Amino acid sequence: MELLDAVFVFQMHEQQELLWHQRVHSHEKGQFELHYFVSGSGTFSNAHNRYSISPGSLFVTTGETIHSIEANEEESLTYYATLLFCPEELELAKRLETMNPIKVGTNWRFFFEEVRDKGLSQTRELRISACHQVLGLLYNLAAGTKIEEVKGENIRLEKAIRYMQRHVFDKVDLQMIANHVQLDHSYFVRLFKKRMNTTPMQYYSNLQLEAARALLTSTNLSVKEIADRLQFCSEFHFSKRFKQSTGTSPSAYRKTHLQLLGS
Numbered sequence: 363m364e365l366l367d368a369v370f371v372f373q374m375h376e377q378q379e380l381l382w383h384q385r386v387h388s389h390e391k392g393q394f395e396l397h398y399f400v401s402g403s404g405t406f407s408n409a410h411n412r413y414s415i416s417p418g419s420l421f422v423t424t425g426e427t428i429h430s431i432e433a434n435e436e437e438s439l440t441y442y443a444t445l446l447f448c449p450e451e452l453e454l455a456k457r458l459e460t461m462n463p464i465k466v467g468t469n470w471r472f473f474f475e476e477v478r479d480k481g482l483s484q485t486r487e488l489r490i491s492a493c494h495q496v497l498g499l500l501y502n503l504a505a506g507t508k509i510e511e512v513k514g515e516n517i518r519l520e521k522a523i524r525y526m527q528r529h530v531f532d533k534v535d536l537q538m539i540a541n542h543v544q545l546d547h548s549y550f551v552r553l554f555k556k557r558m559n560t561t562p563m564q565y566y567s568n569l570q571l572e573a574a575r576a577l578l579t580s581t582n583l584s585v586k587e588i589a590d591r592l593q594f595c596s597e598f599h600f601s602k603r604f605k606q607s608t609g610t611s612p613s614a615y616r617k618t619h620l621q622l623l624g625s
Contacts, residue, residue, distance in 0.1 A: 363493050366393065367445040368478035370572065386430045392449035393425035394459075396496065398466070398474050402439035405432040408462060415439070418468040422458040422500070440527070442474035444481070444496060451497060457504055464503055472520045472557075473499070479559060515553055518543045522554065526566045530573050533593045536563055571607045574600070578616040585612045 386407075389395060397406065397420070404415045408429045413421070415431070423429045433439040448455075458464065473495070480492035525542045526534065539562055540547035554562045570592045577588045589600035604612050 363450070363490070363497075364447045365444065365477075365481035365489055365492050365496070366447055367443070368474075368481040368492070369443050370475075370478060371439065371441050371443065386428055388428045389423075389425040389445065390447075391425050392452065393445060393447050394452065394455035395423045395429075395446075396442075396444045397421045397423070397431070398442045398444075398470060400440040400442070400468070400471055402437045402441075403434045404437070404439055406430075406463070407432070408459070411462070413463050415463075418465060418470075419463040420466045420470075420503075421462045422455055422464070424452065424455050424459055427459070442471075442478065444474065444477060446493060446496060448493070448497070451500075454497075454500055454504055458500060461503070466503070469517060469520055471523055472516050475523065475558070516557070518545060518550075519554060519557055522550070522562065523565075526562070526569055530566075530569050531591055531593070534566060539566075567603070568607070570594075571604060574604060574612070575608070575615065578612055588612070 399415050399417060399419050401417050402415070406413045406415050406421050406429070408421065408423055409427050413419075421429075431439070431441075477492045477495055480488040480495075483489055483492075522539055522543045525539055536547055536551070540550040543550065545553070551561060554560075554565070558565060560568075574588055574592060577583055577591070578585075581588075583591070585601065586597040589597045592600065594600035594603070601612055604615070608615055610618070
């Protein structure tokens, strides 16, 4: 059992990005993938079936099954994709695949954020924990258990994450986010860090860098234009932060990624 990849696709709408995510592809035997859609609309193709995408829908795809995502031109898609290698649970995945799309509701963003965070961790125990979280969700769905949407403090975090994602191109500070979720900013920071293992503003910064990667590989905007759009104080500051995060400069990242897309 292994979590192979966990990605967050933020507002998929640029042409190159669409070509990449809409590609028809499959995975290897023993693997299965989950797609959880947060916002937007489009079509999910799985084998010979085509389904409408709506917020709060979950799709399960087993390895070797050809699938693709098509976004509506007027709306951008935001979703989480989680790929596992777990051949001993393949029958479970096949059973759930026949239930596509599974309507789990729109408040599971925090769950998939946590799975992604643990799944990409350097700590083996956290990666295993992420796998068990996903399997726990899938077994509950297969059993027909009513899935309770996230409540309490977690719903505040979900609301904060939605706010940050919606305002990734704006000038946002900690007080604005805390006010939005109606929490004292000191308590909000402690709560967010406890559950997300990072501060709210560091998380927001990571969102900006994710948006930057999408803009670099799917638009012709210059590095300076991207820095301005993301409200960085200068092109130099943006490039420095980008290199700290990815290990490469924005220009080099664009060149390398476009070569991968071209192949």
